[in-house]
Structure formats: structure tokens, C-alpha cells
Amino acid sequence: MQFIDEAKIFVKAGDGGNGCISFRHEKFIPKGGPDGGKGGNGGSIIVRADRQLSTLLDFKYKRAYRAERGENGRGKDQEGKRGKDEIIRVPCGTVLRTAAKGTLIGDIVNHDDVIMIAKGGKGGKGNAEFANATNQAPRFAEPGTPGEEQELTLELKLLADVGLVGFPNAGKSTLISVISAAKPKIADYPFTTLVPNLGLVRYAEGKSFIVADIPGLLEGAHQGKGLGIQFLRHIERTKTLVFLIDAMGADLKKDYKVLLNELKSYNTALGKKKKIVAITKMDAVGETETKQIKKLTFGRGVPVHCISAVSGEGIAGLLDEIWNHLQ
Numbered sequence: 001m002q003f004i005d006e007a008k009i010f011v012k013a014g015d016g017g018n019g020c021i022s023f024r025h026e027k028f029i030p031k032g033g034p035d036g037g038k039g040g041n042g043g044s045i046i047v048r049a050d051r052q053l054s055t056l057l058d059f060k061y062k063r064a065y066r067a068e069r070g071e072n073g074r075g076k077d078q079e080g081k082r083g084k085d086e087i088i089r090v091p092c093g094t095v096l097r098t099a100a101k102g103t104l105i106g107d108i109v110n111h112d113d114v115i116m117i118a119k120g121g122k123g124g125k126g127n128a129e130f131a132n133a134t135n136q137a138p139r140f141a142e143p144g145t146p147g148e149e150q151e152l153t154l155e156l157k158l159l160a161d162v163g164l165v166g167f168p169n170a171g172k173s174t175l176i177s178v179i180s181a182a183k184p185k186i187a188d189y190p191f192t193t194l195v196p197n198l199g200l201v202r203y204a205e206g207k208s209f210i211v212a213d214i215p216g217l218l219e220g221a222h223q224g225k226g227l228g229i230q231f232l233r234h235i236e237r238t239k240t241l242v243f244l245i246d247a248m249g250a251d252l253k254k255d256y257k258v259l260l261n262e263l264k265s266y267n268t269a270l271g272k273k274k275k276i277v278a279i280t281k282m283d284a285v286g287e288t289e290t291k292q293i294k295k296l297t298f299g300r301g302v303p304v305h306c307i308s309a310v311s312g313e314g315i316a317g318l319l320d321e322i323w324n325h326l327q
Contacts, residue, residue: 005156005196005234007059008099014042014067014083016121016144019129022075023137034138035077036127040070042120042147043083051111053091054198056156067118070144073126083120093159093237099151109159118148155233158196160212161326163235165259166244168216171280173197174309175244176213179319196234203323212238217262232266240274240325242318247281247293247306256298274325275302278318283308 017039024032045067065088071080096105096117106115124142131138164172180199197213214231235241243259245252256277264271277298282290294306303321307314 005056005231007056007154008063008151009059009088009154010064010149010151011045011086011088011118012064012066012149013044013086013118013120013147014069015146016040016042016123017070017072017080017083018143019124019126019141020073020075020078020080021127021139021141024076033136034127034131035075036141037073037075037078037080038126038129039073039123039142039144040080040082041123042070042144043067043085044116044120044147045086045088045118047088047090047094047096047106047108047115047117049092049094049108049111049113050089051092053089055091056094056154059154067120067147069147070121070123072144073123073141077126077128080123082123085120090154091156093157095155095157097153097155099153102153105152117152118150121145121147157237158198158212158234159210160198160235160238161209161240162201162211162322163238163241164211164213164244165235165241165263166216166280167246167255167259170216170244170246171309172213172216172244175278175280175307175315176211178309178312178315180211196231201319201322203319207323209322209326217259232263232270236267236270238273240276240322241270242276242278242322243298244278244280247279247285247289252279252293252296253298275299276318276321276325277302277304278314279304279306281308281310282306282313283311 019039020036022036024035026032065086067086068083070083073080092109092111095107105117122145124144127138127141166172176197176199180201199211200208201211202208212234214234243256245255249255279293305314305318307318
């Protein structure tokens with residue numbers, strides 16, 4: 001399935017039905033009073049979160065949604081039928097904003113959460129409701145009011161406990177394929193990962209967590225360089241960030257600082273999340289380099305793990321650290 005995490009749609013709630021102008025026509029009552037009924041209210045546009053959905057792909061093919069109009073009122077004081085609501089299903093984690101100003105309308109996180117984004121119009125009063133002592137036979141009724149309409153943007157932010165952050169080819173996809181059932185594309189060249197991947201890690205009996213792997217970042221990503229900036233929103237909801245640093249890099253501490261700066265430049269809240277550093281590809285460095293790497297520190301309260309997804313070195317310890325962070 002193609003991964004789509006942004007969409008723009010137009011929504012229009014149903015108009016209210018018109019009130020009815022009618023008079024009773026009954027035997028032996030030559031001049032019956034007004035009996036025009038009220039128009040029905042228009043249907044509303046409602047957005048509902050659905051855990052079965054994982055992408056906004058459907059909105060690539062359907063961009064306009066309209067609720068049903070309320071029926072007009074009828075004689076004999078019959079009220080028009082209410083218009084049917086239009087229910088739009090979206091993945092859990094979808095953020096809704098106005099397209100014009102980007103004003104936040106709602107953030108739908110949990111399954112079956114609902115938000116009304118356009119209210120149906122009100123049905124107009126029939127002439128029966130306008131009868132009074134001075135005008136016992138009104139020959140007018142009220143039209144229904146228009147339903148609300150607007151253009152919206154939908155933005156999907158994946159729901160994960162842990163976010164993997166690193167430069168292209170740092171080993172994120174390999175790691176997620178080892179610790180979870182996710183099977184991302186893996187190759188020895190940058191930008192193998194072109195879309196976010198989610199993996200469920202079964203840590204122990206009855207204990208599991210979700211990891212998100214996003215495309216690699218480049219220095220200057222917050223200014224639009226590379227692919228990663230498009231997907232940083234998908235780690236905004238995570239509790240812990242794991243920075244994957246390639247053991248074969250020229251300056252590992254600098255690599256970490258660059259990555260951290262990119263996150264802070266995108267959203268300062270990302271820099272405040274719990275952090276773990278995982279030095280990857282330890283199977284590819286010699287004994288001298290290994291000793292030097294194991295002495296590195298990356299700031300107060302930031303644990304460091306030396307791992308190899310290929311040999312399995314350090315993986316269990318890293319998972320223990322992640323689980324402790326999540327608790």
C-alpha cells in the first residue's frame with residue numbers, strides 16, 4: 001500500500017430543508033388553519049478515527065465530501081426528515097487544520113474518536129409556527145440555512161513509542177528488521193528508506209512497544225534538505241528517541257550534535273524527549289576503535305549502547321534500556 005501522510009479535502013454539510021406553506025383541507029372545515037411543517041436539519045460532516053487505516057491514501061482519489069440535505073417540511077405539520085451525516089474515516093493520529101490559515105481543528109488519536117468539522121444547516125420553520133392572534137393564516141415560511149463548508153488539510157502523525165533517528169545508511173532499517181516483524185527495504189546505500197516504517201517489538205511476555213523508523217536526516221534537513229524533514233512529524237508523539245550513530249563515522253559526537261540540532265530546529269519539543277545513543281555497525285570496526293568508542297559520552301543522562309544488528313551484539317541491552325525508558 002502506498003504511504004500518504006498529507007491530504008487536502010473539501011467538506012460541505014447539508015443545507016437545512018425549507019419550511020412548508022400549507023393549510024388544513026378537511027371536510028366541513030372550509031377555512032382550515034396553517035399546518036405547514038418545519039424543514040429537516042442538514043446532515044453534518046463527522047471525522048472518525050479508525051485503527052484499521054494506516055495511510056491517507058483514500059483522500060488522493062476522493063477529495064470532496066458532502067452530507068445530505070434536510071428534506072422540506074410538509075403539510076399536516078409534518079417535519080422534513082433530517083439529512084444523513086457524512087462520516088469520514090481517518091487513521092488514528094490524524095491532525096485536522098483549516099487549509100486557509102492552518103488553524104488547528106482537532107487531533108484524533110484514539111480509535112473511534114470523533115470530531116464534527118462542518119455542522120448541517122438548520123431547517124426552516126413552516127407557516128404553522130408563525131400563526132398568532134393578529135395573523136392567523138400566515139402565507140410565508142422560513143427557508144433552511146446553508147450547511148457549513150470549508151477546505152481542510154489532513155496530516156498523519158504515526159503513533160509510536162520509540163523513534164529511530166540517524167543519517168542515511170546508519171542502520172535504522174536493519175535494526176527495526178531485527179527487533180520487530182517489520183521488513184523494510186535494506187541496502188548498502190543512502191535513502192533506502194523512503195517512507196516511515198512501524199515495527200512492533202515484543203520485548204517479553206505481555207510486554208511490547210512500537211518503533212518508528214523514518215528516512216535518514218541530512219544536515220540542513222529542517223530547511224528542507226533531503227527527505228527526512230517530510231517525516232519528522234512521525235516521531236513527535238514518541239516518548240523516547242534512539243539516535244543511531246554509524247561507528248565508522250569520522251566524528252561520532254559531532255554526528256549526534258548535528259542530528260539533535262536538526263530535531264530542535266524542527267520542533268524544540270523533540271530536543272526535550274528522552275534520548276538513547278546506539279553506536280551501530282560495531283562488527284565493522286577494529287579493537288582499537290572499539291575501545292575509543294566505548295569511552296564516548298553524549299551528554300548527561302544519555303545512555304550509550306554499542307550494537308551490531310548483524311551479529312546481535314548489544315541488542316538485548318538496548319531493548320532493556322528502551323523498555324526502562326518507556327516505564
